[in-house]
Amino acid sequence: MDYTVRLAGVRKILAERGLQGCIVSNPDNIRYLSGFSAGADAWLFVSEELCALLTDGRYWAQAEKQCPLAELIEYRSHTDGCWAKCLAAWLTKQSWRGNLGFEGSIVYEIYSSIAEHIAVSGLAEGLVCLGGELDSLRIIKSAEEVALIREAAAVADRAWKATVVNMRAGMTESAFCAELEYNMKLQGSSRTSFDTIVASGPNGAYPHAGVTDRAIQEGELITVDFGAVYQGYCSDMTRTVWLGSLDKKSAHIYDVVKKAHDLALERVRPGLKGFEADKIARDVIAAAGFAEAFSHSLGHGVGLAVHEAPGLRKESQTLLQPGMLVTIEPGIYLPGVGGCRVEDLAVLTENGRDVLRCSPYQLLGQTHPAESFAGGCNSGLQLC
Ligand code: ZN
Ligand code: ZN
Numbered sequence: 371m372d373y374t375v376r377l378a379g380v381r382k383i384l385a386e387r388g389l390q391g392c393i394v395s396n397p398d399n400i401r402y403l404s405g406f407s408a409g410a411d412a413w414l415f416v417s418e419e420l421c422a423l424l425t426d427g428r429y430w431a432q433a434e435k436q437c438p439l440a441e442l443i444e445y446r447s448h449t450d451g452c453w454a455k456c457l458a459a460w461l462t463k464q465s466w467r468g469n470l471g472f473e474g475s476i477v478y479e480i481y482s483s484i485a486e487h488i489a490v491s492g493l494a495e496g497l498v499c500l501g502g503e504l505d506s507l508r509i510i511k512s513a514e515e516v517a518l519i520r521e522a523a524a525v526a527d528r529a530w531k532a533t534v535v536n537m538r539a540g541m542t543e544s545a546f547c548a549e550l551e552y553n554m555k556l557q558g559s560s561r562t563s564f565d566t567i568v569a570s571g572p573n574g575a576y577p578h579a580g581v582t583d584r585a586i587q588e589g590e591l592i593t594v595d596f597g598a599v600y601q602g603y604c605s606d607m608t609r610t611v612w613l614g615s616l617d618k619k620s621a622h623i624y625d626v627v628k629k630a631h632d633l634a635l636e637r638v639r640p641g642l643k644g645f646e647a648d649k650i651a652r653d654v655i656a657a658a659g660f661a662e663a664f665s666h667s668l669g670h671g672v673g674l675a676v677h678e679a680p681g682l683r684k685e686s687q688t689l690l691q692p693g694m695l696v697t698i699e700p701g702i703y704l705p706g707v708g709g710c711r712v713e714d715l716a717v718l719t720e721n722g723r724d725v726l727r728c729s730p731y732q733l734l735g736q737t738h739p740a741e742s743f744a745g746g747c748n749s750g751l752q753l754c
Contacts (some may be wrong), residue, residue: 420466566594
């Protein structure tokens with residue numbers, strides 16, 4: 371990873387905002403800018419000249435190994451007081467002064483300690499909230515990052531196949547979830563990229579349903595949304611499956627969602643704005659009479675965080691560019707009835723998009739998701 375280029379991005383923001391330094395506290399941004407993977411227990415300070423990682427003894431050896439560019443500052447809780455006091459002492463030694471930026475996601479307690487020890491002491495002339503500006507540095511993925519996300523997606527694909535072929539009526543959502551997560555770990559996932567969703571029957575009406583002890587039954591839609599993490603990078607995929615035969619209404623909403631998904635995946639490309647990508651799928655669902663039942667955005671960026679920029683949503687003016695990596699995930703949710711969603715990951719290229727991986731989709735008429743593997747990828751889009 372080219373940390374020099376990434377730090378140059380921070381320094382450009384500092385120059386534009388009239389800042390002489392900033393504290394990076396978002397763990398994903400710390401990892402992106404320094405390589406340090408246990409970011410919740412660290413702060414990164416960046417100025418035009420300096421780059422320093424503040425962490426404690428538990429992570430010292432790890433920081434030495436992972437951070438090629440950052441100077442390391444050890445925080446000792448028994449002598450240093452709080453983290454801000456420790457950083458203030460180091461900044462004093464460096465003769466640093468100026469306007470200091472901080473990320474909008476910090477909690478008030480930390481803001482107060484920065485104000486007390488770095489601003490009131492006179493080191494920082496002004497404190498400026500950067501909101502989520504540093505997150506935007508991660509919006510375009512390098513080839514190396516795409517390769518890691520591709521592997522995370524492949525891990526999830528392998529786990530999906532190993533698990534779904536054994537899906538049976540009577541097993542609970544939580545039992546299926548446990549087997550899927552176990553298989554993701556076996557395949558090389560360090561953790562799940564978010565809490566796995568297994569939403570069967572009426573539970574499918576909740577887009578972020580989680581899992582319950584409800585037993586999966588024949589003839590109902592089962593939405594499974596899951597992701598693996600490989601070397602810090604996330605994947606995100608949803609498949610909706612069923613056992614036995616579907617009633618007409620369930621088959622219809624699945625068909626509509628699948629068509630919306632396929633069209634958006636086929637047409638998403640650089641040059642569109644976020645809202646235009648969203649509209650491709652939304653129009654298909656609205657034309658079928660389910661406009662109100664597609665209650666979330668079409669997709670989101672994925673990287674070190676499972677939800678990051680760009681958003682493919684109704685109001686997004688973000689211009690899509692090569693190197694952005696997005697999900698395409700339309701859904702229909704009908705309270706009291708059920709719902710479904712189909713989701714894949716695509717990286718935008720100069721000419722269009724490249725779907726990272728795609729587990730096959732269950733086809734209407736098939737009575738078990740295992741049947742979907744018979745013909746390899748059956749997307750009909752020849753994306754694999
Ligand atoms: Zn998902
Ligand atoms: Zn998603």
